[in-house]
Amino acid sequence: MMTRRDLLGGVAAAALMPVTLAPGAALAGIARGQGGGFCRHVDPFIGTGGHGHTYPGATVPFGMVQLSPDTNTAGWDACSGYHIQDSTILGFSHTHLSGTGVGDMLDVLVVPRVGPVRLDPGTPENPDEGYRARFDHAEERATPGDYRVRLKDSGIEAELTATARAGLHRYRFPAATGAHLLIDLAHGYQDPAGSVTRITGASLRLVGDDTLVGGRHVHQWGQGRVIHFALKLSRPFAGARLYSNDRALPEGAREVEGAALKCVLDLPDAAAAPVLVKVGLSAVDVDGALRNLEAEIPGWDFDAVRAAGAAAWEAELGRLAVRGGDAADLKIFYTALYHALLAPTLFSDVDGRYRAMDSTVRQLPPGANNYSTYSLWDTYRALHPLFTLAQDPRRVGDVVGGLVRMAEESPAGPPVWPLQGTETGCMIGWHSAVVLAEAAAKNIPGVDYARAWPIFRDRAFKGQTSGLPEYRCLGYIPSDTVEEAVSKTLEYAYDDWAIARLAEAAGARDDAQALRQRSLNYRNLFDRDTTFMRPRFTEGAWAQPFDPRGMGHSRKWRDFTESNAWQATFLNQHDVYGYMDMFGGPAAFERKLDELFTTSSDLPDDAPPDIAGLVGQYAHGNEPSHHIAYLYAYTGAHHKTQARVRSLLKTMYRADPDGLAGNEDCGQMSAWYLMSALGLYAVDPVTPIYVFGSPLFDRVDVTVGDGRTLTIEAPGNGPGSPYIQSVTWNGKPYTRTWISHADLTRGGRLVFVMGDKPNPRFGAGRDDRPPSFDMARA
Template sequence: MTQVPTLDRRALMAGAGLAGLAAAAPARSAPRKSLCDFVDPFIGTGGHGHTYPGAALPFGMVQLSPDTSNNGWDSCSGYHQQDGSIMGFSHTHLSGTGCADLLDVLVVPATGPVLLTPGEPGKPDDGYRSRYDRASEHASPGYYKVRLTDTRIDAELTVTERVGLHRYTFPKDEPGHLLIDLQHGQKDWWEKSPETRIKNASLRLVGDDTLVGTRQVFQWAPGRWIYFALKLSRPFKDAQFYAADQPLAADAREAKGENLKCVLRYPDAGRTPLLVKVGLSGVDIEGALANLQAEVPGWDFDGVRRSARATWEKALSSIRIDDAPETDAKIFYTGLYHSLLAPTLFSDVDGRYRGMDQKDHKVPAGRRNYSTYSLWDTYRTLHPLLTLAQPDRAADVVAGLVPMAEESPKGPSVWPLQGIETGTMNGWHAAVVLAEAQGKGLGGLDAARTWKAFRKRAFDDDVLGLDWYKRLGFIPVDEVMEGASRTLEYAYDDWAMAHLAAAAGAHNDAKALLERSRNYRNQFDASTQFMRPRNADGSWVTPFEPRAIGHMEKWRDFTEANAWQATFLTQHDLYAYMELFGGEKGLEAKLDALFTASSEMPPGSPPDIAGLVGQYAHGNEPCHHVAYLYAYCGAHHKTQAQVRMLLKSQYQAKPDGLSGNEDCGQMSAWYVMSALGLYPVDPVMGAYVFGSPLFPRAEIAVGQGRKLVIEAKGVAPDRFYIQSVTWNGAAHDRCWIGHDELAKGGRLVFQMGERPNPAFGAARSSRPPSTPKFA
């Protein structure tokens, strides 16, 4: 588990806060011309962050990055700081997930004899992997370089949206070769003999400078297809295909079968740098070739690199912060960078894409298709961040969720990856993302079509415990894995789907779903004051330990959480919810207890439950809204204290600087939004609860040329409490603000001080809304 510093939580509860950090205030940063200079892609590549350092564009199809390992939980992205050697450079990577896949089309530049297997990380001499010089390793938005010390090759990587561009400088006047390993990919490391499961693989030479191929991968996203076209800056001398590590005929021009590899030899490799460009497609080889030609017609590596950097500079400039400490600016812009990596583009330049039905489709003009929706994680903060600071992109990303639900044989998306539903995590939180977008007037969604795509799941399906949920009002843990968490997640999805139904005019459906969204009450045990697992006969599970993940070895009761964390999983209907605890004071006391409880966890707890402050677990998503729940209790000053503590203790400017998996931008989006002083506890409501703004001034481009300025006057490490707020010059006594207000642009000013102002946000009329928009 990543260790993070913690503050005295009892002092925070008493309002003493973070004054102890004042003496350690870092020096202010000097102005720089480029926001890219603040981004450190190595943050999250150590610990349990699971990020990659390679080259990518915002939401791009290609993530070209070094692979240090393809066999381990902490190497889900293909890279980890603890590994000391590089296998090669592949073109697709997941950013911060807890499950592993991708690593498509590995290119290995090499000198010396041809080696066909990578060897193990601890034994780099046994295969084609090479040690590397950490001092030579550099990463910045859209660019990566490293010195491979065993092979003495300098490798550089950059990208366009659908093409990866490599530049390899071999030892002067020496021969070398490229190995393309089509078998390489992630492995299921928990198995005794892990392997990468590949079918329908093929490779084919086109002339003396192009290699094309395809494969179907059966890993986390079982049965996904990937196609590629690889072109070289100068012809190879000869090529050799291998199948099952046995050479094929020397004059073979194509290969099919298992464990395919190709070696391209260059007797004069060291004469001049060798460039390799690789286009990808999810549709066919023709699409990969077309993407390659359209995006990188020439060989201007430095030009492509400059263009990638300019693209990132524009994306990062959607939020500008002023007068920030150097370290905070680095964490913030790296967080914004990580927030803009997924979902990922999954349509070709001609608009074609492989749908969830494994058929070819074409997006409407002006639209794109996307993949890599980590919805269980990202609905909470990432998508709300995009609606505020990237509204045009957010509209594009959201629009694809409706045809995705229509095309998928499994219905509304859970965790889709490259045309395949992985089914990972629970709920169908695409409904939340769509309800949020619809409520914010984003994306021009067709309300009737959207509701039609979700109604069957809402009322007719009986998958994943829905039959129990509809019949009993809860999901029994002795019948369905993680039933307690599913009940709570399904209740929130009912809340979101009620809004979708109401927007479509299906008022009876909306009323039924609104009532069903209160099923969270059926999971609450008044005698223990916890959300507690129940059996099919209605009885509570005994014995009950609130720190336990489950009560049986067969499966867990909760999804990456325990009863402490799941008790606060409700994000809607919060004023009725707090009555379960006896009212606002009862909920406030329960929140205090969460943050001050022992952090000791029982044996066998999943590593996802990390970043513990008491039993609050910032390293995983179920807790991300919890510090903001004090605002609903009339104790907003405690939200301010806890949020500032989490900003400072859970994020560091170093490789193990994330307290948990990045999860496709969610972990970083929490930091970005919270540092701005805003948080969407319930994204469907379109309201942002105030936290504790970190920077004296931030400016956000909210679309159509409008600017939102957020100022925190007097903010300092020991001045993190809100004294008062103004909006466009007028006093603002609410501890929240609506998206519709912020999206028009304006000036939000916080006056900060050393001591809490308990009166701010205390009045019932000043607290955040938590009633359905259509009621």
């Protein structure tokens, strides 16, 4: 098991200056972001600056294909293939990661060009050396399912759209000699440590005079990914040349196998009419890619495909219908919802075949779908709770049920960070257990919890990796034998809490009780004298020296995962009241929370770039902090939750390319905003409740369950009115600072009366505070 820091090679990316897109005219004079309905509020360029690591290209909700421009492939801020500070485009590839801290994908690069053939990409500093093309952001446009740009040097206008399993390009070439398409199958990501995409096998084959098929076996972050494609042109190419290691094959060659493969398709009549290119993907085989292509884009009507994609986005975005809020708030909200619906990604063919975690090809039952790209260390916190509340239950069943299937099929066992049929093993813990336990607690249909239980039980009671033996023996992981031992201890304790819920679902009550008791292991790393979580050695002594802002007690390795003792001290999500007692009670815990938000934001030089978005030592740019503002509710000082959440909503998110405080992380950063803007947050997703925060909008209608409506209203709301004065639920006074998932998914009307001054009485009573550890109270 590894962390993103391991993959970054320990290199912290340099901070970037904020960038804001110019409001100039875009391609063909269409202003960027215009359109009707909910899509008009979405700006896919949010998160493409700073360290957001998002991409602006065309995709559909949860789509397998993410057809987007690649502006850079080297370094941390090239994880998605695109960054707003870049000024050249290599081409357009068909798979991208949204907001991750590690790069991969960028499969099947298509490069439209005129003039002499260039097989090398060249450099950003001198694009003329290769096939890179200059572009201007003022001539770039992106809306959900649609991307357009004009390439300055050639004058080529590129338009991209997509279906679930296929991408569609439309190129308008100028009257120029040498028009051609380059397909670069060697294109990929290079991480900050210098590791480049390794390809252990690839193939290209020409079929007739309008089709190219092939595939590759890729080793990058996901070791051993397999991807196949089928590419068709709207009219025949005049000639084709295949290359291996940048050497041309003999004239007339129709297929090639190797590693670094490329193909050039000549289009001498390209200026006569737009050239359309459609590309289907499959992880199974070329025949699957062809079937996917023909099933989803049988013709050549680009505008119809684009309209269908926009309609799909309208339907999904419309599940959360907002009233009130200014233009910037609406743009941030709907862009966040857009980003939250990009992953997990579909990973099965139209015929139900898919590539499993053991590299075998398997068949799904009719009507089922397989998914990939689960950033579980991040997304269990808010993205999956958002799905269980406001997504189609059948899709949630597919997304969650797929984790059971992966656990059975994977040689690595319970999923950690699965990517396209491979286990990256990235980050710590086995938080697929949390996603499954949450679904079990909320009675999500279509998931076989009994099948999951033996696999997670084996990991909990017999696992031998990543400090598990020490955790079981000592009750904590010692920092003199295991890296990042403090964070692992705390997260394993929470996973024990989640796995206990799976045991309950499977009827294993004795195991459930043992795991619930073991979930209290977090207590073994709490130092009552300093009131911090601290690294501890095997013999029981606290590690020295100790600096709560530091990464660890020595330079050998870190004691915390993308965090320090300040953030780790508040990582407890499931036993908040028991934890408070260790501080000396609710008042003492409240003071410690205050200190977190008000202490110096200074960090040591070796702090990872993930510790970002600092308010004191609270780090909104990374996930371990995301529930912390809601902990005030457990102390009875709910008004402090209200004030802090509203402040974070307004300061950590902006309607600009660098508008995210940290990596988007496959929707988690956005999901925090969405849930918090609704006034709801799942501090402990395994306990099926939501803690109130500070609703941002006057009204939101949320589609819950099978078409029911949850209406959330906030009369008296406004920029200076973050405080809840009172609450009603379905017209009756409601004094609790939390509400159950079951109540919300039946539909109803939740009204927060807001004001500009705190009401300390709201939520102060012990019976009105959220439940923790004791499921009976939910």
